[in-house]
Amino acid sequence: MLKLDVMGRYLKLMICGWLPPSKIKMSDVYQLGGDVIVDAQCRLIYQFRSHDPSRRPAVCDLIKALRKIGI
Numbered sequence: 001m002l003k004l005d006v007m008g009r010y011l012k013l014m015i016c017g018w019l020p021p022s023k024i025k026m027s028d029v030y031q032l033g034g035d036v037i038v039d040a041q042c043r044l045i046y047q048f049r050s051h052d053p054s055r056r057p058a059v060c061d062l063i064k065a066l067r068k069i070g071i
Contacts, residue, residue, distance in 0.1 A: 005054050037062070039069045 046065035
C-alpha cells in the first residue's frame with residue numbers, strides 16, 4: 001500500500017492538472033527511489049537509498065559530494 005505522504009504528493013500533482021501516464025499501470029508503484037553521483041571514471045561518489053519513494057537527499061549533501069570531485 002502507498003504511504004500517505006506519497007499519496008498526498010500524487011494528489012497535489014493531480015489537482016494541478018497532472019495525470020499519470022497510462023503506462024503507470026504497468027509500473028511498480030512500490031519501487032523505492034534513490035540518488036547516485038558517479039564521477040567521470042564511473043566511480044560511485046555518492047549514494048542515497050530511499051526507504052520510500054518520497055524521500056530525497058538534502059541538496060547540501062549533493063553539493064558536498066559534487067565538490068569532492070571538483071564540480
